[in-house]
Amino acid sequence: xxxxxxxxxxxxxxxxxxxxxxxxxxxxxxxxxxxxxxxxxxxxxxxxxxxxxxxxxxxxxxxxxxxxxxxxxxxxxxxxxxxxxxxxxxxxxxxxxxxxxxxxxxxxxxxxxxxxxxxxxxxxxxxxxxxxxxxxxxxxxxxxxxxxxxxxxxxxxxxxxxxxxxxxxxxxxxxxxxxxxxxxxxxxxxxxxxxxxxxxxxxxxxxxxxxxxxxxxxxxxxxxxxxxxxxxxxxxxxxxxxxxxxxxxxxxxxxxxxxxxxxxxxxxxxxxxxxxxxxxxxxxxxxxxxxxxxxxxxxxxxxxxxxxxxxxxxxxxxxxxxxxxxxxxxxxxxxxxxxxxxxxxxxxxxxxxxxxxxxxxxxxxxxxxxxxxxxxxxxxxxxxxxxxxxxxxxxxxxxxxxxxxxxxxxxxxxxxxxxxxxxxxxx
Numbered sequence: 001x002x003x004x005x006x007x008x009x010x011x012x013x014x015x016x017x018x019x020x021x022x023x024x025x026x027x028x029x030x031x032x033x034x035x036x037x038x039x040x041x042x043x044x045x046x047x048x049x050x051x052x053x054x055x056x057x058x059x060x061x062x063x064x065x066x067x068x069x070x071x072x073x074x075x076x077x078x079x080x081x082x083x084x085x086x087x088x089x090x091x092x093x094x095x096x097x098x099x100x101x102x103x104x105x106x107x108x109x110x111x112x113x114x115x116x117x118x119x120x121x122x123x124x125x126x127x128x129x130x131x132x133x134x135x136x137x138x139x140x141x142x143x144x145x146x147x148x149x150x151x152x153x154x155x156x157x158x159x160x161x162x163x164x165x166x167x168x169x170x171x172x173x174x175x176x177x178x179x180x181x182x183x184x185x186x187x188x189x190x191x192x193x194x195x196x197x198x199x200x201x202x203x204x205x206x207x208x209x210x211x212x213x214x215x216x217x218x219x220x221x222x223x224x225x226x227x228x229x230x231x232x233x234x235x236x237x238x239x240x241x242x243x244x245x246x247x248x249x250x251x252x253x254x255x256x257x258x259x260x261x262x263x264x265x266x267x268x269x270x271x272x273x274x275x276x277x278x279x280x281x282x283x284x285x286x287x288x289x290x291x292x293x294x295x296x297x298x299x300x301x302x303x304x305x306x307x308x309x310x311x312x313x314x315x316x317x318x319x320x321x322x323x324x325x326x327x328x329x330x331x332x333x334x335x336x337x338x339x340x341x342x343x344x345x346x347x348x349x350x351x352x353x354x355x356x357x358x359x360x361x362x363x364x365x366x367x368x369x370x371x372x373x374x375x376x377x378x379x380x381x382x383x384x385x386x387x388x389x390x391x392x393x394x395x396x397x398x399x400x401x402x403x404x405x406x407x408x409x410x411x412x413x414x415x416x417x418x419x420x421x422x423x424x425x426x427x
Contacts, residue, residue, distance in 0.1 A: 033377040034074055036192075041067060041384035043189050044196065050389040057388035065269075067382040070196075072367050075374040077199035080206035091205060093144060097172075098197045099185075104175030106193070107184045120178075125170030134173075141169055211366055217358035225354040241301050241308035241336040248298050254312045254332055263307065263353070264335040265360060272312075272332035279327065286311070290331050307337040 036044070045056050045066065055062045085091055108119075129135055142165070146153045157165070184190055244261050248254050255271025262268040279287065289302040290311050299311040315330040337353055 033379070034078075034195075035379045036070065036381060038381040038384040040188070040192055041070070041381050042386060043192055044070065045384070045386045047193070053386055053389050056386040063384060063386065064382050067380045067384075071375075071378060071380045072371055073196070073199050073203050074378050074380075075371040076206055076211075076367065077202040078374045078378065079370045080202040083206070083210075085205055085209075086202055090144060090147065091201070093140065094201055095198045097141075098201060099194050100172050100176035102190060102193045102197060103179040103185050104172045106187070106190045107175050107179030107182060110179075110182070110184060120171045120174045122167070124174050125167060128170055128174050128177075129166070137173075138166060138169060141165075211363065214366060215359045215362040217355045217362070221358045222351055222354045225358050226350055229354070229357075237308055237336045238301065238303075241310060241334075244334055244336065245298070245301060245310050248310060248312070248334070254298070254334075258332060258334045261336065262334045263337040263357075264333070265356070267333065267335075272334050274331050274333060276315075276317075276328050276330045286333075290329050291327065293329075293331075307335050309336075310334040 041063075045053060045063075048056065056066060080086060086095065129138060142157070146155075179185060185194075240261070244257055248257055255273070258272030259268060262272055264272070267274055279291070281287075282290065283304050283306075285302055285304045286309060289299045289309075290313060293299055293311065293313040295313055295315055297313055299309070302309040302311060311331055311333045313329050313331045316327070317330075318325050318327050320326070
């Protein structure tokens with residue numbers, strides 16, 4: 001499938017493929033109790049990226065955070081249902097399409113390697129679209145794609161591309177039909193995947209239409225935040241960093257100090273944990289200081305374009321890659337921002353930092369309110385087991401505990417900024 005065809009397919013799916021941590025997502029049309037058992041949570045976790053699974057397998061707090069993310073996702077999705085979003089014709093079509101994709105893919109996987117198994121042929125697809133109503137369904141699919149991506153509106157689709165889009169959609173819909181006939185849709189793993197993918201669609205839609213507009217910071221809120229946080233200035237930031245360093249070296253828990261004082265939204269809630277990284281991944285000042293430390297040591301104040309860092313190395317190791325030894329460290333850090341906390345663009349001013357902080361806090365509060373409203377019929381098991389991935393799956397990708405690469409999106413229903421000392425936008 002070429003990139004242009006993919007753009008049409010993805011556009012028709014709306015925001016289904018736009019979220020970060022949770023790979024899956026809520027079952028259409030039900031307002032009854034949602035109960036995810038320990039077995040359900042283990043199944044959901046098993047479909048995460050290898051790096052995420054590795055951390056979930058060994059870190060009880062990571063599993064609690066994972067369960068919290070799932071609970072937030074389902075709660076926001078249920079809030080969207082309560083506002084009628086799930087019953088809008090365009091959203092209902094997207095939810096039906098999500099279900100079809102999951103069932104079709106699951107059916108194809110179940111048939112892989114089976115003797116006599118047959119794929120969906122061109123003849124099968126042609127026959128499907130000759131059935132009453134199916135041609136109209138395809139035309140509606142194209143209209144939805146244009147509605148979700150205005151740049152496609154009014155475009156004349158080349159004949160070859162139109163055939164490719166039709167073929168891809170036909171494969172999904174015929175595969176869904178065969179999967180339902182084979183009972184694939186009744187498998188618990190498939191039910192969970194449909195549930196979570198549809199929840200993500202609802203939560204993302206609600207976030208774009210309601211949550212994000214309601215978290216915009218006003219000038220008054222920004223000014224009030226700056227007044228309460230003088231550490232946004234350089235001199236005050238260094239003074240604050242020196243105070244925190246004294247406490248860390250006096251024996252206070254480094255992760256707790258990071259959660260309390262760090263201004264890095266990408267690692268703050270993880271106790272400043274940056275996971276494993278090698279040479280060339282962090283800005284020079286940070287890298288030099290980190291690689292000079294031994295496990296358990298805490299750095300002096302390190303100044304970079306992002307502010308003032310306090311670094312603690314947890315572990316060191318050497319791995320062989322491409323026949324060459326590569327040194328890596330696992331570190332935590334506390335960042336006290338000094339007017340520059342954006343690794344993906346120009347330094348941020350104290351006002352921009354304040355705006356980000358205010359909007360993140362408002363987002364957090366809104367989601368907490370929703371979770372409280374919806375918590376009466378959502379039960380999520382926090383005590384579940386996760387099997388660590390085999391070593392060969394850990395050879396590629398980002399270090400354990402760091403989010404996998406995804407399309408630009410949000411972990412929970414509204415986007416959250418990242419600010420780490422990674423060089424050139426690496427995390």
